[in-house]
Amino acid sequence: MSRLKIEASTPLCLLQDAGRFGVRHLGVTQGGGLDWRSLSWANWLLGNRLDAPVIEITLGGFTVVAEDDCVLALAGADLGAQLDGEALAPWRSFRLHKGQRLQFTQPLLGARAYLAAPGGFDAPKVLGSSATVVREALGGLDGMGRPLGKGQSLSYSGNSVMLLRELSADQRPDLQLDAPLDLVLGAQIGEFSGQSLFDAFNNPWHLDSRADRMGIRLLGTPLQYQGKPMISEGIPLGAVQVPPDGQPIVLLNDRQTIGGYPRLGALTPLALARLAQCLPGAKVRLRPVVQDVAHREQVEYLSRFS
Numbered sequence: 001m002s003r004l005k006i007e008a009s010t011p012l013c014l015l016q017d018a019g020r021f022g023v024r025h026l027g028v029t030q031g032g033g034l035d036w037r038s039l040s041w042a043n044w045l046l047g048n049r050l051d052a053p054v055i056e057i058t059l060g061g062f063t064v065v066a067e068d069d070c071v072l073a074l075a076g077a078d079l080g081a082q083l084d085g086e087a088l089a090p091w092r093s094f095r096l097h098k099g100q101r102l103q104f105t106q107p108l109l110g111a112r113a114y115l116a117a118p119g120g121f122d123a124p125k126v127l128g129s130s131a132t133v134v135r136e137a138l139g140g141l142d143g144m145g146r147p148l149g150k151g152q153s154l155s156y157s158g159n160s161v162m163l164l165r166e167l168s169a170d171q172r173p174d175l176q177l178d179a180p181l182d183l184v185l186g187a188q189i190g191e192f193s194g195q196s197l198f199d200a201f202n203n204p205w206h207l208d209s210r211a212d213r214m215g216i217r218l219l220g221t222p223l224q225y226q227g228k229p230m231i232s233e234g235i236p237l238g239a240v241q242v243p244p245d246g247q248p249i250v251l252l253n254d255r256q257t258i259g260g261y262p263r264l265g266a267l268t269p270l271a272l273a274r275l276a277q278c279l280p281g282a283k284v285r286l287r288p289v290v291q292d293v294a295h296r297e298q299v300e301y302l303s304r305f306s
Contacts, residue, residue, distance in 0.1 A: 052120025077110025119158020222246025
């Protein structure tokens with residue numbers, strides 16, 4: 001067993017895996033890494049299971065010191081990572097010798113970086129997952145849903161003797177991609193005014209600073225729902241709810257399991273991964289797609305990990 005000692009952390013640095021499934025009927029949310037692509041690539045670089053526990057580092061402020069020689073992997077945002085003061089770019093595995101310090105400073109490109117260890121970081125499984133959901137007090141290093149804190153140790157039991165790998169340019173997700181976010185249309189789409197539907201898909205939206213792992217509010221021209229009041233129903237990942245003020249909210253991994261606001265639809269998994277790397281104030285656009293197209297693109301992307 002090898003260890004990393006945490007020297008600095010923030011409430012936004014969490015242990016995450018692919019998420020907690022099969023329990024939403026109990027009112028338990030999904031959790032898991034917001035940018036599932038980067039989480040998967042970090043694990044792929046080490047030959048781990050793609051859903052192995054990693055560290056999700058949001059906006060920086062995280063530092064670890066190696067207590068043993070090891071090989072780690074980094075994917076996702078460029079948060080100004082430094083290895084003993086030398087810049088360390090993401091999308092690669094790298095060696096960390098005993099006593100060396102790995103520090104994440106501030107966002108240079110993207111919002112969330114994912115740090116993986118051989119075999120995945122050790123943590124108890126709660127309802128089948130180690131994913132940290134602070135609001136529900138589930139997951140994490142002790143199973144109680146706490147963020148990672150200064151002084152804690154991160155252990156892992158996988159083999160640290162391996163060749164270093166780096167993702168090629170065509171494998172790396174483009175965090176600067178300025179393309180619309182694909183949205184699968186939902187059951188209430190016909191209950192919005194025609195002008196609102198035009199505005200939703202033809203005008204830009206700006207990401208509000210009021211954002212967390214439950215959801216991100218979009219600021220723009222208010223949308224008008226003309227249908228009847230709804231009874232609460234199940235909410236999928238990426239659902240775009242429209243509350244009475246007309247400003248949509250994209251619901252993320254730590255969302256509530258049911259809700260009664262009308263929905264434009266739901267962002268595709270690939271769109272959600274891109275959204276997870278956007279900073280507050282960023283401009284995004286929405287593009288309507290049908291489910292068959294979204295499913296085909298998802299299957300095609302997953303084939304890259306084989």
